[in-house]
Amino acid sequence: MCGIIGYIGPKVAYPILLTGLKRMEYRGYDSAGISTISIEDNQRAVNIVKKQGKVSNLENKQTELQGNLGLAHTRWATHGQPSELNSHPHFNDDKSLMLVHNGIIENYLTIKRNLEQRGYVFHTQTDTEVLTKLIDYYHKKCKQKLSTTLQNYEQKKDPLELALRAALHDVVGAYGIVLFHKDTNKLYAAKHGSPLVIGIGKNEHFVASDPAAFLDHTRRVLYLEDEDIAIIKENSYELKSLCSHNGECIKRKEDLVDWDITAVEKNGYEHFMLKEIMEQPQTLANCLAGRLDPQFNDIKFTLKLTLNFIKNIKRISIIACGTSSYAAMAGKFLIEKYLRIPTEVEVASEWRYKNPIISKDDLVIVISQSGETADTLAALKLAKQFGAKTFGIINVVGSTMSREVDSGIYIHAGPEICVASTKAFTAQVLCLNFLLIKLGKIRGDLTETQIQRMISNLLNTPELVKQSLNNIEQIKAAANLIKDKQSIFYLGRGINFATAKEGAIKIKEISYIHAEDFASGEMKHGPIALLEKGFPVVTFVNKNDPLYEKNLSSIQEAKARGAYIIVVADHIDSTLQSYADTILQVPKVPDYLQPLINTIPLQLLAYYTAKLRGCEIDQPKNLAKSVTVE
Ligand code: G6P
Numbered sequence: 001m002c003g004i005i006g007y008i009g010p011k012v013a014y015p016i017l018l019t020g021l022k023r024m025e026y027r028g029y030d031s032a033g034i035s036t037i038s039i040e041d042n043q044r045a046v047n048i049v050k051k052q053g054k055v056s057n058l059e060n061k062q063t064e065l066q067g068n069l070g071l072a073h074t075r076w077a078t079h080g081q082p083s084e085l086n087s088h089p090h091f092n093d094d095k096s097l098m099l100v101h102n103g104i105i106e107n108y109l110t111i112k113r114n115l116e117q118r119g120y121v122f123h124t125q126t127d128t129e130v131l132t133k134l135i136d137y138y139h140k141k142c143k144q145k146l147s148t149t150l151q152n153y154e155q156k157k158d159p160l161e162l163a164l165r166a167a168l169h170d171v172v173g174a175y176g177i178v179l180f181h182k183d184t185n186k187l188y189a190a191k192h193g194s195p196l197v198i199g200i201g202k203n204e205h206f207v208a209s210d211p212a213a214f215l216d217h218t219r220r221v222l223y224l225e226d227e228d229i230a231i232i233k234e235n236s237y238e239l240k241s242l243c244s245h246n247g248e249c250i251k252r253k254e255d256l257v258d259w260d261i262t263a264v265e266k267n268g269y270e271h272f273m274l275k276e277i278m279e280q281p282q283t284l285a286n287c288l289a290g291r292l293d294p295q296f297n298d299i300k301f302t303l304k305l306t307l308n309f310i311k312n313i314k315r316i317s318i319i320a321c322g323t324s325s326y327a328a329m330a331g332k333f334l335i336e337k338y339l340r341i342p343t344e345v346e347v348a349s350e351w352r353y354k355n356p357i358i359s360k361d362d363l364v365i366v367i368s369q370s371g372e373t374a375d376t377l378a379a380l381k382l383a384k385q386f387g388a389k390t391f392g393i394i395n396v397v398g399s400t401m402s403r404e405v406d407s408g409i410y411i412h413a414g415p416e417i418c419v420a421s422t423k424a425f426t427a428q429v430l431c432l433n434f435l436l437i438k439l440g441k442i443r444g445d446l447t448e449t450q451i452q453r454m455i456s457n458l459l460n461t462p463e464l465v466k467q468s469l470n471n472i473e474q475i476k477a478a479a480n481l482i483k484d485k486q487s488i489f490y491l492g493r494g495i496n497f498a499t500a501k502e503g504a505i506k507i508k509e510i511s512y513i514h515a516e517d518f519a520s521g522e523m524k525h526g527p528i529a530l531l532e533k534g535f536p537v538v539t540f541v542n543k544n545d546p547l548y549e550k551n552l553s554s555i556q557e558a559k560a561r562g563a564y565i566i567v568v569a570d571h572i573d574s575t576l577q578s579y580a581d582t583i584l585q586v587p588k589v590p591d592y593l594q595p596l597i598n599t600i601p602l603q604l605l606a607y608y609t610a611k612l613r614g615c616e617i618d619q620p621k622n623l624a625k626s627v628t629v630e
Contacts (some may be wrong), residue, residue: 001624002088002102003027005213006187006195008073008176008234009204013070015063021055021074022205025154026272026618026625027102027209030074031087032058035098036461037182046182050087059100067313071178073100076624079108090129092136096182099135101128102209103174103194104629127173129446134170135179136356138163147168151259157427159230159331161240161247164188168229168242174374174629176224178207187232188311190242191224194628195372195400196553198230198237205484211257211624212264213417223398233493234416246313255398263414271617273418277603278469279453283423283460284596287430288459295586296446297305298441305363305389306409310442313363315445318344319351319379320367321627323421323505327428329498330595334436337591339445339487347628358386365391365435369416369424370626371399382405393431395424396606409434418618419625422511423605425502426465429596432449433458436592452535457590461597464587468600471584475601478566478582481606482536488513489527489563491520491539491554493547499568499595503538503602510620511610520554535564538605540598543567543588555579566605 003024007013013036021032033050047065051057051245055074073088080086084326089098090149105111106129111134116122121134142159164553168175174193189196189207199206199214199221205441206214207230211221224230227242228250230365239250271273291300302308318328325347332343348366358364364383370378371394380401383390392401392408395416402408411427437454440446446454482488488507492500497519502519518527520539531537537558552575555565559579567580570588577583584601610617 001027001076001184001626001628002175003074003209003213004071004100004102004178004179006189006232007204007206007209008069008185008232009201010186010234012062012066013068014065016217016387017204018055018058018072019216020208021058021072023212024208024210025055025074026419028074028359028620029054030077030082031073031076031084033087034058034061034065034072035088035089036065036067036072037180038067038171044182046098048089048091048098049402050084050089052082052084053086055290057535063586067157069180069187071098071180071187078104078629079127080371085126086126087126090124090126090132092133097132097139097179099128099177101131102628103192105131105171105175106389107171125460130375131167131175131177133173135163135167138166139181148155152429158231160184160188161229163210164190164229165242165529168192169495174237176209176628177548183307184398185233189224191228191377192226193377196224197398198224198232199202199224200344203235205234205237207232212280215257215261215264220254221257222252222254222399223403225403226400231350246346258397261413264417267509271418271607273420273422273607276416276418277600277607278602280423280426281466281510283413283427284430285462285464286414288461291434292455292459297453297456298451299437301409301434301438302407302575303391303438307442308597309361309389310439312361313341314359314361315356316341316365317351317356317383318343318345318361318365319348319376321348321373321376323425323502324367324369324376324428325410326498326502326505327425327432327595328365329501330429330495331365331432333495334592335433335439335476338436348379349608352379352382353516356382358383358388362388363391364388366401366405367392367393367428368401369395369413371396371401372626372628374628374630377401377404391435394426395427416625419620419623420506420606425599426596430458433592454592457593461593464589464593464597465490465600468586471601472604474582475584475604476608478584479605479612480563481511481582483609483612485513485534485536487530487556488515488522488536488538490515490517491523492517493520493551493554494545495591496598497596498597499540499602500538502595502599503606504601506606507609509556509623510606510617511615512621513609520551523554525559528557529562531558531561531563535561535563536566537563538566538568538602540594541567542594543571545591552579568601
């Protein structure tokens, strides 16, 4: 949801900014812009190029964008349609102040009206232009005030820093912003809700929404926290808090990014999505690594919860959005079945506003690939306010959620670049199994034998996923059969209702075919009216499922109306062959691993269908990977 990068140092800024934007294009890709400061004959000039569409439209602009200081932005429109005019950076009237923004300023209309009364004119429909001009307004005021003050210490103050503070105090909403002023060699950054990270190089600094943007220059990073203001120069940076009026500097521990740039490259694959699907045996192996006890009787990770709390958990709430919420549904099924703890799953955007029932005996689990999704983050903060214990299942190391939760587990899937999530989902399901075993062991809900069996099955997941990735030719044939359809049903029962949801969203997101998911038993209560000859229905049959017969009945109901049946199954026999038009075979696994295994052919089905339809697979229309606004 918008990618930001800024650079200050001895190198030419433009190529660094352009590469950084390309690496963050997954965050938004409807328009992009770059601005730099160049110096010629001691004259400082601000340069700016903005384009509607992809970041590649900013290529070959080195002559227009000279200089060693700059900032850049790739946009996912919130206020105002995607256009060159609405794209970032935004600026004041004389173009001395340039600003890029990720987030939403909720009270921008009120601020805009006030500024209009003071003579400001607005040219775009964006909230960002309003924020830029608000800072400009305070900047002019502060400069005037400081030039008339007689006190020395006042004169040492930086008027732009004061203006930034004043403006951000007026603002309601979320922001990650980077700005510069033509007359100073500094970048200013501030964060509230949207991620920003400083990259610390040798005599150079970077600031971006994601460290991937600058990882070929430095791995040394400092993650900004909410209410931080950073003033970044070539050789140093200062960190301050918006909450402190004295402007004293804060010291915070730096981090080292532990993955390298190959993780964010395609490595020979045509699309990031295919690469990310194919690397699942490895990402799951990474997720398992070091966490399993050699005796197969425990999972190693820290649950910062007392024994007493764990034994008396009254309820678990799992809160997430999108694909992560489908992993959550699988988790609910498992926790209720094996631990008998009442568990609710709710999408964060609903939960946070429903005045949820939260008590101190509740465990609130958040699941998020990015660790930045605005609704999930707000839900997490709400849960903490009410005194619930919180636990995170998160991919991005150092993300805001990972720092907010009481305890948690990283899924170690590595950077996921394709907007449609694949490897994060399977690793999330694996981590939910870890949590299941951990809680089951402590509470005594699972026997030692059960735990040993479960752990040994979990250890097999990389190999089982490898086997599930073997069906490519058959999946391509199924994709060919559904590629021109208007609509598809995904039906699932029990834990595979979550898999059905994940399968349906995958095909919607990247192939734009309408797809709906239903609990299999619900089809007859309405959706069946839509079935007709050739209507594709995707579902699951697992031989040892206690509801095996019922799954076959659902298929029969659809088949009787002429539906085209695609079954993900762990066996092939004459019964199944008589029911299904296409069988996508996967290895036989217990229910707690079924969403992880059964989802693999559905990821590939979505991928190959989208490819046959000529869709933009990694960057589907209207979507963004990391939704840091409401
Ligand atoms: C966006 C993405 C989805 C993702 C969802 C939740 O909508 O397009 O792929 O599942 O956000 O993201 P999170 O990072 O919180 O898992």
